[in-house]
Amino acid sequence: MIRTLIAAALLLIASLVWAGKMEPAQSAGGALDARLKKLETELRCLVCQNQTLADSNADLAEDLRREVRELAVSGKSDDEIRGYLVARYGDFVLYNPPVKPTTWLLWFGPFALAVGGAGLWWVILRRRAKMATSTPPDSSDAQARGRELLNNDAE
Amino acid sequence: MKTFRWSIPLAIFVVLVAFLWIGLGRDPREVPSPLIGKPAPAFRLVKLHAPNETLSASDLKGKVWLLNVWASWCVSCREEHPLLVQLAKANIVPVYGLNYKDDPQAGRDWLVKNGDPYTASIVDRDGRVGIDYGVYGVPETFLIDKSGTIRYKQIGPITPQALQEKILPLVRELQQ
Numbered sequence: 001m002i003r004t005l006i007a008a009a010l011l012l013i014a015s016l017v018w019a020g021k022m023e024p025a026q027s028a029g030g031a032l033d034a035r036l037k038k039l040e041t042e043l044r045c046l047v048c049q050n051q052t053l054a055d056s057n058a059d060l061a062e063d064l065r066r067e068v069r070e071l072a073v074s075g076k077s078d079d080e081i082r083g084y085l086v087a088r089y090g091d092f093v094l095y096n097p098p099v100k101p102t103t104w105l106l107w108f109g110p111f112a113l114a115v116g117g118a119g120l121w122w123v124i125l126r127r128r129a130k131m132a133t134s135t136p137p138d139s140s141d142a143q144a145r146g147r148e149l150l151n152n153d154a155e
Numbered sequence: 156m157k158t159f160r161w162s163i164p165l166a167i168f169v170v171l172v173a174f175l176w177i178g179l180g181r182d183p184r185e186v187p188s189p190l191i192g193k194p195a196p197a198f199r200l201v202k203l204h205a206p207n208e209t210l211s212a213s214d215l216k217g218k219v220w221l222l223n224v225w226a227s228w229c230v231s232c233r234e235e236h237p238l239l240v241q242l243a244k245a246n247i248v249p250v251y252g253l254n255y256k257d258d259p260q261a262g263r264d265w266l267v268k269n270g271d272p273y274t275a276s277i278v279d280r281d282g283r284v285g286i287d288y289g290v291y292g293v294p295e296t297f298l299i300d301k302s303g304t305i306r307y308k309q310i311g312p313i314t315p316q317a318l319q320e321k322i323l324p325l326v327r328e329l330q331q
Contacts, residue, residue, distance in 0.1 A: 046291035049183060059256070060291055063282050088289040090189040 036069055039078055043068075043085060044093050052095065188289050188308045195222070195299045196287035203254050203262055203276035210251070210277050212303060219329045221250045221322075222297040223273070224285065226257040227265035229293040235312035236269050242318070243272035248326045252276035255285050255293055298322060300329045 040054035047058040053065060064085070071081045085093045097103050190196075199211040223239060225232045243250055252273035254262045259278050266276070279285055288297065298307040307325055309317055 046186065060282075063286060067283075067286055087189060088286060089291065090186055090289075092186045 032069075032072060035078070036065075036072055039068060039072075039081060040065060042095050043082075044095055046089055046093065184292060185310050186291070188305075188310075190289055190297075190305045191308060193305060195297065195303050195305050196284070198277070198279075198284040198287065200253075200277040200279060200284060203252070203259055203266075203278050206259075206278075210275055212299075215251070215299070216303050217301050219248055219301055219326055220274075220299050221248055222253055222288075222299060223250055224253045224255050224288070224290050224293050224295045224297075225276075226255045226293050227261040228257065229255075231312045232294045233269065235294055235314075236272070238313055238315060238318060239272040240270040243274075247323065248330075249274040253284065253288075253290075254278050255290065256280065256282045296322075298325060298329075 037054060041052045043053040043064070045051045045053050045056035045058055045061040045064075047060050048056050051058075051061075053061050053068070068081055068085075071084060076084070082094065091097050091103075097106065099107050195212050197212050199209050202208045202210055225236075239250055242248070250272050252275070254276050256279065259280070262276065262278075266273075282290075288295075292310060294312055296309040296313055297305050300306050306329060307322065309322070313322070
């Protein structure tokens with residue numbers, strides 16, 4: 001009986017130790033973690049291109065997260081960290097591309113299309129309205145000819 | 156006026172098709188490197204075959220050289236490797252290897268098995284120099300000129316076509 005109890009106690013202790021090991025490593029700075037998390041969701045993983053750095057499990061993403069964390073710890077601002085990655089991987093790493101001449105089409109194209117489409121629509125509507133309101137030609141010549149044709153047909 | 160009317164939608168359609176067609180032919184994995192035309196990032200790393208010696212980018216100033224990023228775990232590296240061995244034999248341009256995130260012993264074994272085209276390989280165990288060079292898909296190859304400026308980057312394996320049409324002509328031009 002005592003043996004069973006000791007065994008049970010040991011097992012319990014062992015399970016506690018195990019549970020302790022499974023606990024995720026608590027890092028000191030919760031604010032830093034939150035900041036990094038936010039930054040990483042704005043950065044693209046270059047290996048799996050439609051995932052953010054925060055979501056990706058790729059090897060490179062892990063390395064880049066490490067790099068981003070080290071830069072943040074060394075006191076670099078978010079903009080400086082973004083600049084660091086853009087210098088190496090280009091604007092492609094940013095999910096939010098900057099506005100500059102090469103991205104004008106990307107940023108303003110949809111608006112230009114919408115404005116152009118609305119303009120075209122307006123022109124067409126106006127032309128139609130004009131056609132509808134303008135009185136049909138009341139040339140009596142044409143009407144007389146039409147009557148004549150109908151009469152001929154009836155004969 | 157009548158012909159003008161349908162020519163506008165047609166023109167828009169043609170432009171759209173042209174854009175989509177060009178887009179189809181492009182590889183989304185090939186992200187243009189912002190490093191082209193910029194100085195090659197500095198590094199000082201130990202050599203794969205001489206762990207007591209280091210090599211730095213500035214040691215190679217005055218030479219036109221290729222930096223080939225490779226690893227023993229990299230499958231597509233096998234694809235381009237015979238081409239690199241051939242290039243090294245032709246003695247046109249020195250090829251330096253960046254053994255990227257690899258176990259050095261595995262790297263050495265791999266070179267014994269597949270041939271060693273590198274004037275020297277350097278060990279980037281934790282991939283930090285790789286990050287400085289914007290490496291995201293091994294193999295990658297950089298062409299660096301005498302002043303230490305990156306002039307060309309090949310993402311993925313070097314194809315015979317890329318070698319003949321792009322890399323070698325540029326090497327000849329830069330060596331003058």
